[in-house]
Amino acid sequence: MEGYRILCVDDDINMLNTIEDILINTGYSVSLAKSGKQALDFIRKGIGYQLVLLDVDMPDMDGYETFREIRSLEQGRGVPIIFLTAMDGADFEIKGFEYGAADYITKPFVKSVFLARVKNRISTPLRQKDIQTDNYRKLAGKLTDLELKVSEYIAEGLSNQEIAEKTNYSYGYIKRVVSGILEKTEMEKRSDIRQFLKGE
Missing domain, CATH: 3.40.50.2300 (Response regulator)
Structure with missing residues (x-):
């Protein structure tokens, strides 16, 4: 490191x-x-x-x-x-x-x-200092650090279980975090988060 x-x-x-x-x-x-x-x-x-x-x-x-x-x-x-x-x-x-x-x-x-x-x-794959897109900044303004990190992993295509393993949280807790992200960003599903961050 x-x-x-x-x-x-x-x-x-x-x-x-x-x-x-x-x-x-x-x-x-x-x-x-x-x-x-x-x-x-x-x-x-x-x-x-x-x-x-x-x-x-x-x-x-x-x-x-x-x-x-x-x-x-x-x-x-x-x-x-x-x-x-x-x-x-x-x-x-x-x-x-x-x-x-x-x-x-x-x-x-x-x-x-x-x-x-x-x-x-x-060392997460997406970092604010590296990915300076308008969509990322908008998301960063609405979410906590943990929620933003989970969003980054979703954008990389990780499942809730994989995110739980990477962050050392339970699957149930990560599932609640994802629900909170969707609610705060007014998005409907995980793929919306990916598309938003990837600019797809």
């Missing part, structure tokens, strides 16, 4: 060091921030991250506030953000996705699953 840079934000130094070791040994470049403020300083410098791993429970500026501030910066608008937290209740996860998070990973995590989900968020 040479060339991919990830920003990790957590007030727990031990957790930061653990994540750094895992990611560097996998070939990623990593920046570490001990607070939301420090994370914002990194992003303002224009380093160009492909992913942000963001803890929720932090002093002064929590993960949700940090998320909003990152999205308010021009350099941070298109960067996928994954909440990485020990807060594992369904309400917290739902809140994370409502904010527009690309994913929500709870600590402690299984290393192999963690790496699979990280890889999935930065």
Whole structure:
């Protein structure tokens, strides 16, 4: 994964060091921030991250506030953000996705699953920075990061089961995500999403 840079934000130094070791040994470049403020300083410098791993429970500026501030910066608008937290209740996860998070990973995590989900968020076949079509931008304005990613996979011809396997979600959950995409975009079927993104 040479060339991919990830920003990790957590007030727990031990957790930061653990994540750094895992990611560097996998070939990623990593920046570490001990607070939301420090994370914002990194992003303002224009380093160009492909992913942000963001803890929720932090002093002064929590993960949700940090998320909003990152999205308010021009350099941070298109960067996928994954909440990485020990807060594992369904309400917290739902809140994370409502904010527009690309994913929500709870600590402690299984290393192999963690790496699979990280890889999935930065190496999907369609990326906004690579595919600059009007239709893609219109869709990106309506959907969360996860919904947009599922739309990308649909455009590539993947079934719900294949998408579930790639994203490490259940088939039922992906089916609900697809239904939500259709409802938000006022489309009738999966093929409409494919045609819209492919410009067919």
